[in-house]
Amino acid sequence: MSSHLLTVIMICSLVSFLLRAVPILTLANRNFPPLVQNWLSFIPSTIIAAIIASEVSHHLQNRTDALTMVSATIISFIVCFISRSLFLTVIAGMGIYLAAWYFL
């Protein structure tokens, strides 16, 4: 592993640690202003949606398994809606690829 990679990993680790630990360490039961609180609360949806969009667009551009990709994405959403289980969602998504490989 290059020292550059290690450096970036450690910076990311430090950032993550600070985000997790500072409030608890300082017992900061901080009531952020509502605007900030609302802004922070929408981050999960936007960043994860953007990540998924990024993954899907990357796969659609570079690979020939577009159909498998799209159907796996749709199935994963459906499975998650029904089961509300992260584990089952991942299994279902991977299962589509398995099925595609087996049947095609």
Added chain:
Amino acid sequence: MSAPEGTVLPLTAFKNGVIACAPTILGYWCIGFACGAIGIISGFSLSAEMALTVFLYAGGAHFLFYSLWLAGAETLAIVTGVFLINVRYVLMSSYLARFFKGTLLWERFIHGALLTDETFGVAVQQAREKGVLGFWWFFGLNLSAYLNWVIANFVGCLFARLIPVQFSQGLMFSLTAMFIGLLTLNYFGSSYKKYEILAVILSCALFSLGLLFVNANVSLLLATLGATSLVTAFFTKRVQGSAVL
């Protein structure tokens, strides 16, 4: 003297914490295994993969790191991405802080360092039931989660080379599937579902638009910031403008 746990012995509390972690272990294993395997398949060394596992200890950020690093993103972009995907921990951590009054600094250090979505979820349930979060219970929970994550990743690394090529595509998709799961679960947990949907649509739209001008990584971050700000603006306007019931 740390926060009182009633008459429960430390070892018993620790054991209970470990047991409380049990339902989430399967999830950790599945995703941890995939995480380790994907890391190796993508070309990361074992030491790099384990460094991410042991030090970063954040699944979402870990996978995001893979994407960004492999795409050649700048250090700042990677750190910003990791920051944004983990910024929700500030809210979780702030929420849990109230249960740690009277605890020692090093105890809080451990709790903070090992916080995850799953342990937060379990801890909140416990806090609501019992009213307190004893150190040993929480430590049992956190340590189990951490060790299982590390071991699962390691095993994933070991077996990565044994996975047939056809399976590895499916394995790579587990990354996307995990994010799909997180997005959906976040939606269900929200009190403002319509706004979450708006956020998702805006984010995807901005991302697609951004691709016309910048690369995917930059577009991802800009879409996140832009969509979040827009949704917050709509939300603030709506909530403030509507009649108070």
